[in-house]
Amino acid sequence: MPLLELHRVTKRFGGIVAVDNVSLEIDEGDAIGIVGPNGSGKTTLYNLISGVYFPDNGRIIFDGKDITFLPAHERTPLGLARTFQIPRPFGSASVRENVAIGAMFGRAKLDVESALDIADHYLSIVGIEKLAEKEAKLLTPLEKRFMELARALAMKPKLLLLDEVMAGMNPADVDRIIEVIRRVKDEERIAVVSMVEHLMHAITRFAERVVVMHQGKKLVEGKTLDVLNDPRVVEIYLGKRVV
């Protein structure tokens, strides 16, 4: 049984079909990359999975349970976690508290004391343990992204949805993040979906399977290298060969 199943999911905003009849299966421990140009429906897909929006058509099944119309806060304890493209820290709280909030209300459901204790562990996994006491709003955009990853991991998810988590990072940071994601994926059998607009080289090193979105539809799905060499994918990124 797959961990997450999307059955012909559609979401419209007025006349625009943001996600058009998309079906997708994700298994436990999968590493999947979702790529696609700006406006291809990636973020809407995430919002449908995490419960920010409900679909107009189709079903979403998570861990055997129909979650199509389940409110966001009831999905999270089942084992969903996500980061945001533009990080959304709880600004006036410390970095440690931010991560602890993840541990308190995610699948881990820890009490306050244990959550604050374990937060440091996740901060050191992503390598920002020195920032624990800092007010989250004072972090750089990059540090915020590391913090969001730690917060998502602290939730002990079965499925982790990463939204452009590596954008803007230097190669050393990208290496570290990929290393972290690989490790949690293997150790805790977390399925990781990573959404990427550019940074193709990062996706080739991390994802086993890639889904390409284009104009709300699933254009191609398959093994990473096959997909990225598919002429249709090359075309939506680079345009048609003219000579």
Added chain:
Amino acid sequence: MKIRSYKPLLPLFLIYALLILIAVAVPGMWQPVAFFMFYVALGQAFNIFMGLTGYVDFGYVAFLGLGAYGMAIAIKYFSSLGLISILLGILLAVVMSILLSLAVGAVALRLRGAYFAIATIGVNEGFRYLIEGVRLWGGSEGIVLSGLMRRTFGRETANLLSTFFSDILIIAIAILAAMTTIWILNRKMGYALLALREDEDAARVMGINVTKYKIMAFITSASFAGLIGAVAWTLKLTYVFPEDVFNIHYTVEAIVIVMLGGAGTLLGPVVGGLIYGVLKYYLSVVFPGIQLLILAPMLILTIIAFPEGIVGFIKKKGKKSRISYYLR
């Protein structure tokens, strides 16, 4: 539960102890201190909702007003029970505020930010016109209890109730509000409220049932408001008039106190309430008639100097020092 997380109660109780000492030891200070304590308690009650959730309820005074009526109704109709009617009044005040907060919360807490604030303005005015319009609970003539209280409790007990006992109860409410606040801050609820105050959508995605926690804070805050109204108005003044108790003026004062001291902090509303109460009291003694003209610019300057409130400011400055153990 670590003892350390309750340390911030220490400076707060020191302030209370000092105030009580002044009230008892300095002749003529009992009534001024009671006046300050009203604002301290009001600030703390309002802080549990506004400070912790970030929502501004412009109809907040309706809970105090309803509490005042709860006490008045209990004394008026159950005075045959003797002093038990006071207990009944406290109970009725809390129950009535809770019922109103559930009704208002179920509708208005679906709205966010300014929309919530606008929606709640109507609650207070609505109640006043309802009572006056349908002549509920005595209509605009209110409920006057002084004669009844003297007859049923005896002159001395009635006097004691309004000049001493009501003040003691306000202090007790302030202490209870402080303990409730830190209890909330130290629990999951405190972190849930912190998260939703900062970013409600992100909080939902983190697994926080934001509606549940908002309503919990709203009900808690409203019950304290009901208690304050019952004790500081009905019991102390021995009368209730709708235009007095459903007066938006008190909501504005509560907002000022919370902002002045530091929204969402434990000590903030105490400091804010004290500053506001002391200034208001002594300015009207020294500059009768123009006290508000002096008070307003002072408050504006304080808010400009300390946008996060006085306690919020000290908390930020003292982050690395040992003061931080005692501030929340």
